[in-house]
Amino acid sequence: MNKFLLATAAMAAAVAAFGATAEAADLGARPYYKQPAPVYAAPLYNWTGFYLGGHLGGVFADNNTFNGLALSDSSARFMGGVQAGYDWQLSPMWVIGLEGQYSWVGGHQLNAIFPGGYVYNNNQRGIASVTGRVGYTWGPGLIYVKGGYAYSDNNEKVTLGGVAIPFALSDSHQNGWTVGAGAEYMFAPNWSAKVEYQYYDFGDSRFTGPAALVPFGSFHNDEHTVKAGINYRFNFANPMAARY
Template identity: 30%
Template structure:
């Protein structure tokens, strides 16, 4: 009886090994995630701005410092290199509920960032599905300042210009699935200084500058 059992086991062993090999061939093996490709998404965040309103004569400087919430869309492209570095380009535009209010001799000045956007390069190093990155590029913002007079003549728009500058930042992005990506990002943007719109043609130096610190979270879909 023992001889029969040993013979049966000896005959069936190769069959079992072959079946296990077949199963290993059929079961999928997880491949490393690829960051290469086009993506698009949405983002929201908070912006804290610093802005100075300056008139050389009679020597007036007022901090406008708008702050508030932002929300917008972005689109970009990544290329993952063989050494796990990821290079890419991204553009974004955001609607801004960012404003400030400061006192002035003849009333109040309200500052508003109407919209902002950028075109940037990105570079990062991937840890499979997690991508820390840095980013830098050109930035623009529509900036307005209004003198609130409180008189029957109404308010006076004293500045209405598109500021062009630069932006730098860093963030972390994670691929929760093969298609859906989430991120958190910090950005500093310097939109430069523009002449005060109302001072055009007036014999004095008057300008407004603008910088912002942004914290953003976003969700993207990879095509």
């Protein structure tokens, strides 16, 4: 009887041990889940790329004279035009670029009435520039300075008694230089708005003919402009994201 009991207990222990082993085998090893690497999010605002836009504003001329002989000038005139350029975002903070723009100028009639009945008229139809610019950016915002070549689209004449006569100037005062500063803001994908001040200087010019106008010396031609504009930016790729 004792042998029977011992045999039964040994069998029960073996069954229990087998069951525990089978249960552990069924559970298997706990699976290992690898955490995905953090996904790099490309910068939301990218200034690199071509852009095309338009602007509106005003032109303000200084009070220039021929040796004390005042020139009549509508000193505040309307302007509107187009601009195009390319920007490179060198780092998260710095942007450089190149821009060309042309502005049509309305209602500009620069006149000088000389003794003897001579009348000089300069109708400035537009001003243009090709400039480089350097800017500091913080995401959607950009402040910048610019400078470069300036061009004045002039239509000039001298009349005597209402009849046009030949004349000559020492300088065409069509070519000059310009500097400016502004701020730009990206308000939507591919769209930015800007405000800008720009100064244009076309130098001094004097009459070399007819002889009656030579003694009156020279006049200085410069313009101050303030404008607001909007640009569409063709950001075909994000070069900053390519570094990651």
